[in-house]
Amino acid sequence: MDPEYVVNTSLPYLTSKLEDAGLTVQLGFNKTERTMFLLLNDSVKCGINQLINELLDAEPDAHHDLMDPWVPYLIERTRIDETILNKPDELRRLIRTEFCTADAVAHPQFSYARQYPGGLALTLSLDCPTPLFRLKDEQLAQCPLSIDELFHCAQKNTDDLPIERIQQFGPFTCLSAQSPFVTAKTANMPELMSRFQIHAPHGLFFTIPANHMMYYAPADPANISKQLWDLAIFGRVPVLTTTKQRPEAVVSRDIFYYSPEGTYEPITQGDNPAIQELFTNQDIDAETVRTCVDQYLSPSPAFRARFALP
Numbered sequence: 467m468d469p470e471y472v473v474n475t476s477l478p479y480l481t482s483k484l485e486d487a488g489l490t491v492q493l494g495f496n497k498t499e500r501t502m503f504l505l506l507n508d509s510v511k512c513g514i515n516q517l518i519n520e521l522l523d524a525e526p527d528a529h530h531d532l533m534d535p536w537v538p539y540l541i542e543r544t545r546i547d548e549t550i551l552n553k554p555d556e557l558r559r560l561i562r563t564e565f566c567t568a569d570a571v572a573h574p575q576f577s578y579a580r581q582y583p584g585g586l587a588l589t590l591s592l593d594c595p596t597p598l599f600r601l602k603d604e605q606l607a608q609c610p611l612s613i614d615e616l617f618h619c620a621q622k623n624t625d626d627l628p629i630e631r632i633q634q635f636g637p638f639t640c641l642s643a644q645s646p647f648v649t650a651k652t653a654n655m656p657e658l659m660s661r662f663q664i665h666a667p668h669g670l671f672f673t674i675p676a677n678h679m680m681y682y683a684p685a686d687p688a689n690i691s692k693q694l695w696d697l698a699i700f701g702r703v704p705v706l707t708t709t710k711q712r713p714e715a716v717v718s719r720d721i722f723y724y725s726p727e728g729t730y731e732p733i734t735q736g737d738n739p740a741i742q743e744l745f746t747n748q749d750i751d752a753e754t755v756r757t758c759v760d761q762y763l764s765p766s767p768a769f770r771a772r773f774a775l776p
Contacts, residue, residue, distance in 0.1 A: 472521045472529075480517075480533040487541050504540065510547040512540055513575070513604055546599055547608070550592060554610050561620040562627075563650040564591040564600065565674060565717055575602040578613055584720045584732035586674075588653050590620050593645075624650045625657045632662075636700035637693060638673070638681035649674035649717055655724050670724045671697055671733075674717050675704040685723070690773045697721055698734070698759045705745045719745055723769060733765040 473493070481491045484506065492505040504512045520532050550556050568587045571579045579587040590606070592599040606613060630643040641662070642648060651658045652672055659666065666684035671693075673681045681701065686693050701721055708716050719736025736745075743750055744758040765775065 469518075469522065471526070472518060476521055476526070476529040476533070479530055480536060483533075483537045484540060487537070489541065489544060506540065506544045507548065510544045511604060511608070512543055513602075516573070542599070546592060546594065547605065550594075551605055551609050557609065557611060557616075558619045559623075560592050560594065561601075561616055561623060562591050562593050562647045563617065563620045563624045563653055564589050564647055565649045565653070565677065566600075567717065571600075575604065576600075577603055578606055580617070582653070583730050584718060584722060585737070586718060588617075588650065590616055591647070593623075593647070621650070621654050625654055625661070627651070629662075635681065635703075637683045637696045638700055639683065640679060640681050640704075642679040644678060646677040648678050649676075649680050652680055652722075652724075655730075656728070666724075667726065669726055672722050672724065673697075673701045673704070673720070674722075675701075675719070676708045676712075676715050677717055679704065685773075687773055690775065694721075694733070694763055694765075695759065698762055699755070702744055706748050709745060710748075723765075725772075731766060731769065733769055734762050735764040736762070738762065738764075 477493065481493070481504070484491050484504075489506050490508060492508075494503045494505050494511075495501075496503065501513055501515050502518055504514055506512060514536075517533065517536055521529055524532060550560060565582070565586055565588055568579075568581065568585045571587045571589055576587070576589060579589045581587055590601045592601065606616065609616065611619075624647050627645050627647055628643065629641045629648070631640075633640050633642075641651075652674060655670070658664070659670065664670065664682065664684065668685040668687050671683045671685060675681070681704070683693070683697060698721065702719075705716060705719050719734070720732040721734045723731050723733050725731075735741075738761055741758040741762045743754060744762060750758070770776070
């Protein structure tokens with residue numbers, strides 16, 4: 467696809483839609499970074515390289531369909547940047563931490579994301595009436611607050627989010643709410659354990675199958691082998707349910723261990739291709755379950771030594 471065709475023929479469709487919505491639009495080029503952006507309302511700078519690359523790879527008759535989702539996104543992006551990101555007090559009030567898969571934020575626009583074990587990344591999002599809005603590098607660069615202050619405020623807000631339901635599920639206790647930020651409470655485990663009076667002198671197992679729920683169980687050194695088996699058997703159920711209802715909403719298939727020293731580690735390998743049936747087939751037979759669980763559980767040598775496992 468000719469780049470000039472994309473810029474001169476295709477992009478005007480997008481800019482005219484934005485202008486019809488009441489925005490002023492200017493197309494800009496950053497020669498140093500070799501990137502393109504839209505300047506909206508003379509103040510909001512939005513990179514569009516991802517869109518340009520998609521247009522270059524597509525046939526012209528598909529261009530409108532590719533640009534249509536960008537219209538509401540850029541309108542909402544402009545509203546948020548103008549009414550929240552430039553107002554420190556409002557930003558401090560609405561920002562939250564959010565756990566997502568590292569793959570979901572592999573794009574360079576999320577270089578600020580903080581990496582956690584098990585292929586997880588902690589990002590910053592805004593808790594708005596519209597669907598959650600995950601912030602990008604270019605937005606944070608325009609914020610009046612530093613990254614460290616944003617993460618501090620966001621985690622405190624996430625810690626303060628109310629839990630609506632606490633229930634027992636096999637060896638686990640489940641904490642859940644409608645909020646999509648519940649799992650990010652585990653990014654500050656000392657605060658979580660203090661608030662919910664979780665006594666776990668030998669460490670805490672937890673899972674985060676979907677963003678609105680988390681499951682935990684204090685480690686039991688006297689019965690660790692059986693406990694790991696039970697955690698695997700019960701832990702697969704919420705993943706199965708989430709996969710069936712909204713597969714894109716699954717955060718992690720792993721079981722994590724939070725040690726008394728404050729370290730995190732997965733004790734499973736949820737991305738092992740050999741055990742995928744464990745999380746996709748609710749009618750799996752007992753023998754296959756046994757085989758999959760044996761392959762799923764994968765504690766580190768340090769974990770094995772801690773609990774005297776073979």
